[in-house]
Amino acid sequence: MRSDAYTIVFTTIITVILGLGLSATADSLRERQILNEELDIKKNILSVLGYKQDTPWTNEEVQSLYDSNINEIRIDEVGLVLDEVDKSGNFAYTIYQSSENNKVTGYAIPIAGKGLWGTMYGYFAIEPDAETVKGITFYKHKETPGLGAEVDKDWFKNNFIGKKLTDKNGELVSIEVVKGYVSKTDPEALHKVDGISGATITGTGLTTFLKSDLEKYEPYFARVRRINQIESL
Amino acid sequence: MNLFSSKNKKIVKDPLMGENPISIHVLGICSALAITTKIDTAVVMTIAVVGVLSISNVVISLLRNNIPNKVRIIIQMSVVASLVIITDQVLKAYMYDMSKLLGVFLALIITNCIVLGRAEAFAMQNSPSKALLDGMGNGLGYGAILIAVAFFRELFGFGSIYGAQVFSDQIYMGGYENNGLMILSPGAFFILGLIVWAHRAYTNVIDKD
Numbered sequence: 557m558r559s560d561a562y563t564i565v566f567t568t569i570i571t572v573i574l575g576l577g578l579s580a581t582a583d584s585l586r587e588r589q590i591l592n593e594e595l596d597i598k599k600n601i602l603s604v605l606g607y608k609q610d611t612p613w614t615n616e617e618v619q620s621l622y623d624s625n626i627n628e629i630r631i632d633e634v635g636l637v638l639d640e641v642d643k644s645g646n647f648a649y650t651i652y653q654s655s656e657n658n659k660v661t662g663y664a665i666p667i668a669g670k671g672l673w674g675t676m677y678g679y680f681a682i683e684p685d686a687e688t689v690k691g692i693t694f695y696k697h698k699e700t701p702g703l704g705a706e707v708d709k710d711w712f713k714n715n716f717i718g719k720k721l722t723d724k725n726g727e728l729v730s731i732e733v734v735k736g737y738v739s740k741t742d743p744e745a746l747h748k749v750d751g752i753s754g755a756t757i758t759g760t761g762l763t764t765f766l767k768s769d770l771e772k773y774e775p776y777f778a779r780v781r782r783i784n785q786i787e788s789l
Numbered sequence: 790m791n792l793f794s795s796k797n798k799k800i801v802k803d804p805l806m807g808e809n810p811i812s813i814h815v816l817g818i819c820s821a822l823a824i825t826t827k828i829d830t831a832v833v834m835t836i837a838v839v840g841v842l843s844i845s846n847v848v849i850s851l852l853r854n855n856i857p858n859k860v861r862i863i864i865q866m867s868v869v870a871s872l873v874i875i876t877d878q879v880l881k882a883y884m885y886d887m888s889k890l891l892g893v894f895l896a897l898i899i900t901n902c903i904v905l906g907r908a909e910a911f912a913m914q915n916s917p918s919k920a921l922l923d924g925m926g927n928g929l930g931y932g933a934i935l936i937a938v939a940f941f942r943e944l945f946g947f948g949s950i951y952g953a954q955v956f957s958d959q960i961y962m963g964g965y966e967n968n969g970l971m972i973l974s975p976g977a978f979f980i981l982g983l984i985v986w987a988h989r990a991y992t993n994v995i996d997k998d
Binding site: 558562563566567570571574577578581582585588589592593596696700701702703754 | 867874879
């Protein structure tokens with residue numbers, strides 16, 4: 557039997573060594589990890605905005621494509637664009653605007669909300685007309701594989717493309733994930749997508765948070781629609 | 790000491806067959822159920838467990854004569870936990886996509902009874918070289934069952950093997966459907982139960998009580 561003093565000293569030494577090892581590892585890898593996370597987010601924004609490539613993107617490709625095509629716009633609650641230098645700490649929403657040759661090709665907004673097992677995180681992309689859906693993507697969720705996790709499969713995501721966010725009067729109606737299939741005769745079919753069988757809660761969750769997230773950005777997009785209207789006259 | 794002596798071979802071979810941690814000792818069931826929907830996650834999990842188990846066994850074995858008996862479990866736990874966190878951090882930095890796929894289950898290697906079990910049952914009594922072999926053997930024995938379960942779940946749940954589609958479109962057109970049960974936890978219970986049964990029947994293991 558060893559003395560209590562020995563036990564305390566031994567435990568302390570081990571704890572200090574392990575603690576130092578852990579902090580050294582975490583500290584030396586932190587930069588790379590943050591870079592990975594940022595690149596992952598950028599990759600998701602690019603893909604939701606319709607950028608595609610047959611081979612997987614390298615980190616440098618993601619970075620250069622993002623830097624040259626994506627413009628981050630910060631807006632406040634009423635949809636006013638905040639100055640880039642205004643870092644007063646006030647709450648702001650970010651819109652990722654893609655453009656080619658000085659022509660806007662789309663907008664992406666972050667979306668997040670409750671699914672069945674946890675929060676789902678993704679991006680939602682809108683065409684330059686600010687009323688047609690360009691795409692949707694999820695980069696983090698805890699939904700059931702084969703059921704709710706189908707949200708990040710192409711068949712489900714492609715259902716959103718081309719749907720309309722607004723009604724005839726230009727009012728926001730969002731997109732609803734229905735139970736089962738969208739009937740072709742449904743007059744509202746333009747605002748609905750097929751649901752996933754066995755994942756009703758995931759679908760209703762998505763419907764709810766998509767609508768509330770779109771409402772946050774609506775002041776900005778309503779203005780984009782008005783400007784488009786005036787320009788087309 | 791001869792590394793390839795028959796005694797050392799037995800240390801590696803036993804956990805693969807007659808002393809398998811999952812099918813015979815029924816340890817590490819949680820992760821065997823959770824990350825076996827696809828083979829690729831099972832493979833990375835296996836590599837991670839083999840690594841953590843080998844290193845933790847060696848570290849514990851090196852310290853075995855100095856660890857005070859009354860705090861030995863806490864010391865073992867701290868060593869295992871630190872190794873798992875380092876593995877997790879390294880994956881996040883160098884294999885970001887894979888670490889996203891494994892998610893929380895990589896961190897849960899800490900709670901895998903195999904790791905603590907081998908530290909307590911083997912590394913505390915044996916030399917570092919033997920402990921290393923034991924860690925590798927048990928990690929591989931764990932991985933073998935994991936990959937076997939994942940093979941059946943991926944084949945019947947997704948119709949693919951290691952990501953490659955094996956059932957052609959014609960089979961699906963002829964009315965075949967992927968079995969959704971295989972992707973859910975009950976599917977893992979059924980497959981694992983069958984594998985444990987088959988393995989125990991083959992190795993002739995009968996619970997003594």
